[in-house]
Amino acid sequence: MSEQPEVPVPSAAPVPGPLVVVTGMTGAGRSTAAAELEDLGYYVVDNLPPSLLRDVVRLVDESRGVAQPIAVVVDVRSGSFFGSLQANLAQGATGRDATLVFLEATDDVLVRRQEAARRPHPLQAGGRLLDGLQREREVLAELRGEADLVIDTTSLNVHQLAKRIAESFGSPESTTLRIRVVSFGFKYGIPVDADFVADMRFLPNPHWIPELRPNTGRDPEVSQYVLSRDGAAEFLDAYVPVLDGVAGGYLREGKRFMRVAIGCTGGKHRSVAMTEEIVRRLRELGHEATSTHRDLGRE
Template sequence: MAEHGTDHHGELVVVTGMTGAGRSTAAKELEDLGYYVVDNMPPSLLREVVRLVDESRGVEQPIAVVVDVRSGSFFESVQANLAQGATGRHATLVFLEATDDVLVRRQEAARRPHPLQGGGRLLDGLQREREVLGDLRSDADLVIDTTSLNVHQLTDRIAEAFGTADNIRLKVTVTSFGFKYGIPVDADFVADMRFLPNPHWVPELRASTGRDREVADYVLGQPGAAEFLDGYVPVLESVAAGYLREGKRFMTVAIGCTGGKHRSVAMSEEIASRLVAAGFEARVSHRDLGRE
């Protein structure tokens, strides 16, 4: 497996594996890491794709292609196209797998039939797929079992293998919530905004939310709001930098108030804005907005 900081210029990554094991997630992360990604590509076209990318983007542009059972009879050409020197690039074959019960559950949740199940059961399709992919799995440079991995953990594994110090960034999610609906279970940090006056008790603000300018101005203008932000955001910045050094690429910050409508929403927006200004990749979500 590649280490952080490894130079992946000119690399060719071929992603394959079981349906439902996370090929699309892996491809999206490789794209985020700067790879030119081609999904569902017949392996027989691999050398042609490399040639076109070499001509249009240069030989330093890393490429990732996703091949799966939809490619049908083209599968026997995968090994030939990945033979030493066949493409002129260093090639890495990544195989994603998971247990049958997990794959069945994921496919059923997605409400998609397996491409090889025909008129049979989903499990029949998976068994045929394992037979078709058996040799590819044996040849894989990197096998990732996604049985117990969530989306974030899988993207972490891909980034560990193919990211560099320059293109790996911490992704921070700042989510507002209402304490009366429960604290988010996936939060790394939880902050309570109930120390600020509640706009709910201001008649002209009650129907608005923390995303409305008048509510945000009211909340941010309260005694203690600026002091909290000035003290809390630098702590998050420091921890985020430490997370990234330790290889953790996701951080969830939960900001709560009573109902998740006013104070937590306004403060979440401001915290995320400050994190973005500090150079972090931050997004905002409002879990309970609209529940009242």
């Protein structure tokens, strides 16, 4: 009896790589974000007219393979093409899962950065730099509301922004939700890119205890003091399940980033201790959670 020839088993089709679209305010750090994505292995295209987005994806698929991650930078320099971005990011339009990243900063910081670079704003039109920024905010308002990830770069330097991008996109194959819990001081302003903001000023302030004042919420004695105050445990027992439930909803809606801001007066004691405890509890629930202390060391 003759042997039957082996029938080749078709290999599984490669999974399309991610598509990251970077946009936002002029001077907010788009170039820094693009450079970091390139370092992470993304094929990066800067100043792409949105109408060419699907063409770029097709050409990369043909030349580098569908698994190649792609990042494109789109801004107001794209002129009349800019309005077509939303249509080109419609579900399934490119055949890839797309993440829209919006970078922003306060007007005074953007003006300072533009003046340092000695560049006019593309929408300035002979007027003031601030006029160009205001026009840009109006153009981008709806797009910002649809962004998957908003990063406020007001208090970030280029290295810190690169780190944020690396943390968000360093493992493209991951589909888990990334939760960042950031402590802050209200006297330095509320993080504008936060999805949730909680106020810890209802707890007694360790600042008024001489032996605790020099320390921070990372120190065990401060943490123990804060977490043992009346209302602290009750807040955590109620708030963390809310975050856990919202995280599940975010995943179901295809969102991969959640930013939680925990504030106190100066961002040194109460918010830091509570941030660390919230992260600990979220990790116990199986979430990928990290902490950042924005204003620690500013006093």
